[in-house]
Amino acid sequence: MTSNFESLPLELFEPIIFNMGPIALASLRQGNKSLNQTLGPYMFSNRKAVNQLMRWGCVHGEIWAIQKALSLGADPSMVEIPIKGEDYGGRASTPVQTPTLCLAARRYHYQVTEFLLLFGAQLDLNGVHHYQIKALRQRLFDCQRPELLLLYLEYGLRDMIPRFQDGIDDALRSSVKACLGLENHRIWLSLGANPIAPGGKCKREPESALSLAILSGSIPVARLLLSLTINWNISAQRLPYTSQTAMNKPSNRPWLAVPMLAAAYRMATHGTTDMMELLLKAGADINVVVGGYWEQSYAMILRLTSPLLTYAFAIDFAAETVPGKLTPHRGFKYLLKKGAELQLRDPEGSLTVWSSISVLHRIWSKANDRDRLLDKRLYGVLRLLIANGGANGMTLSFMLPLSDMRGAPCPWANKPDPTCDKAFQIAMARWRSLLDLLLQHHDYRKCSIHEMLFKFILRLNNLLGDSCFTTNSEYRLDVDATQPITIQQLLDRGANLNHRAQIRYKTFSGNILCHLTFKRNWFHPSELHCYYGANKCQRQLSLVSMLVSLGADPPAISLSRTRFRDVRSVLPWEKPGLARDPHVMEQLHALNGHVDDEDRLSWNPTAGFLLDGPWATAWRTELAAKDPRVATHDWRYYGPVSSARMVAGSGR
Known part of the structure; x- marks a missing residue:
């Protein structure tokens, strides 16, 4: 039956049609089947009508528009879109080719994506603008919506996705950081995500999924991540400027990327060894050595660090002792019992670039005045470390330590003597005891x-x-x-x-x-x-x-x-x-x-x-x-x- 619109005189019908765009014409044809054949010739009055119809259907999720464009000869894989000039002055530059799958992924149109894949759409990113590639990766590796990536993998597009391994590692890291649940973590692990791979938005402070789980204290998540067979040798423990991985940039907080350092940091701040036990059972190295910046005095000093040194940096001797939690002495004794070494090992022999710092030197620098020798916890830790060889090579530095400020003495410069005679005698007696122990373990063959x-x-x-x-x-x-x-x-x-x-x-x-x-x-x-x-x-x-x-x-x-x-x-x-x-x-x-x-x-x-x-x-x-x-x-x-x-x- 002829519609009222179609029965209009030709002098009125054609001006209305010519002023309508291809999208409006396609919508009109979709709404009124009687106009399907009548409006067909007018669709081709605009030479870009098919391309515009295809682009509009992919962006807005209209399958009927895509079907019509495909029936009119549109390419299921690529579509032209106009972009603004580099000066953003409003001028449209030469249209660029963009994959239809990228347009469909903008608003997570799963049905449109599946429809295009059924018609043989391919993901060819050669020559595609980098903004389009970045937007596609954000949708594919969205930690909360893995369905789009699973759809791509179902149709065999894994090799066409750029930096696939980095993407799933970032997705797992974001999932753990957002506490999305074990099922969500399990999906990304099943896709091959590496829980110890470093990365993140900040290259100076890379993170890993396992380190974030350890620092959060979630034992179920840590066990789930450790359920996989982890190759601890690929952990980011190399020195900077030796490869292109993210961890090889010096970090201000290396425990965010290295799980063993994260476990040591948690030991110092929370007084528990649950995460350390999980890592040791999984085969992690308690003597892993990485590089990082440590804040010391007036500057950030580039140094090697290990789990034992991380524990020494993070421990607070001034904190009150809480029942049921590790004391500093028990914490150091636990790490030494598990095989932690006091002398840092340089895995790549680049000590000309990096300078190590002794664990004993760090503990001694915490004693910022002579009253700290009255602290039984600090005194006990010093005796423990010296007895286990912590002063090897730094006997003289322990006797007369120096700070980083113009050769000023550390730690007892400009500190008044204790007013209590008994306290002063106790401090001096402990100093003699430390010296006796220090000289007893000194290697006189070297000095x-x-x-x-x-x-x-x-x-x-x-x-x-x-x-x-x-x-x-x-x-x-x-x-x-x-x-x-x-x-x-x-x-x-x-x-x-x-x-x-x-x-x-x-x-x-x-x-x-x-x-x-x-x-x-x-x-x-x-x-x-x-x-x-x-x-x-x-x-x-x-x-x-x-x-x-x-x-x-x-x-x-x-x-x-x-x-x-x-x-x-x-x-x-x-x-x-x-x-x-x-x-x-x-x-x-x-x-x-x-x-x-x-x-x-x-x-x-x-x-x-x-x-x-x-x-x-x-x-x-x-x-x-x-x-x-x-x-x-x-x-x-x-x-x-x-x-x-x-x-x-x-x-x-």
Whole structure:
């Protein structure tokens, strides 16, 4: 039957038809079958009508439009679409070819996609705009909608999908991160997703699905991911710049990508070993070494890290002990029992690019003041690590550690002495205990006891010089009670100041040490204004006095800058103007083993702690009961060499 629209006069019918687009004409034909044949010729009045109809049907999910376009000779695989110019000025550039499957995937038209695949549509992405490829990947690897990807795989399009493995790995990672459920995770695992593959939006902080599951504490998800046979050798544990994987970029938080580091981080923050046990049963390496940036002092330091070091970085000794959770001592003991190594292994031999950091050094840096030695947990961890070889190669650094700030001492710079005498004695007793354990496990074949003493004094001398010549009180080195104790421990174990040792291709002895120390603060009186004003460098003078008191031969100093002689043999009348200068006299007194009271610093290592304080009274009384000569010693200064040797009782 003829419709009212079709019965219009031709002069009215044709202008209306010509003003209608191909989509409107197709819709009109679809709604009125009587117009199907009448409007057919008008469809081809526009040369792009078939292409527009095909594109419109794919975008809006209208199968009838696609059927009509296919019946009119449209390509089931490709369609032309206009795109705007690069300047976004509104001009349409040359139409580009786009796969019909990409248009159908924009709005997840599953029926349209299946219809196109039945008609033999292929996914040819050669020459396709990268925006179209990116949009297609977002739809295919949507972690919440895997149906579209499953439809592609059903029709054998896996090889045509770009970066298929990376896509399913990202989908599994997003599924775990969004906590979508075990069934959703199982779908992506069945497609071949790798739970330990690193990736993510941020290349500087890659993530893996298994690490995210471990950090979230979900044991069912972790067991599901570990149910597959995982090749732990392909875990991202190589150093940067050696391959193209995402993990080979240095990370600020490497535990987000490496499951074993994530388990160690969870141990430190939650005090539980459930995830660590799951990984060890699955065959993970507890000594895996990766690279990453660690925040230290004023900069991000590029370092190697391991599960044990990650635990050391994340542990908080100041946190309260919670019943049922691991204490720091039990945590370190657990990791060592499971085979964790204290010395980091470089898997690729690139230590020229990366610098490792010792676990013991990290734990020691947490002790930011001497009061921390009163913490039983920290003290127990230090003893545990030293007893297991954690101080190998860093004995001297432990004795006199350095921070990253201009060589300032760490950790006990500018910290007041404890006001409690008992607490101070406990801290010093624990320091002696740590030193005994440290020297007991030291490898003397690499560094003898004499070299250790000389290196310690050289480093101490450098720190003293840096602190004396700065106006910033933040970097001033105050006398630390642990330093004379350390020197005394080395002397008790056989170190001799007059022994000649070779350090860095130079020969050192007590005479040379005194000379270097004396040289750092030796200025002609007429040149004092050119240097550091009237700074008397009392720390160096006190150090020289201590070395001489301990038996070091005094150096030969050139007072006239032309000839050398023993400074003790200089007669006052030979150089009246120079020898009677107060600054020079202070140095001469230091080389004779004593310092003036106002410049005196308690360096005497025989005391075991500072002599300036009420805590020294009990020690002197106890020592005098054992040796009557102690009572006759003048404690105001170190006194002559013989007196110091008598008090030390060592004969050195």
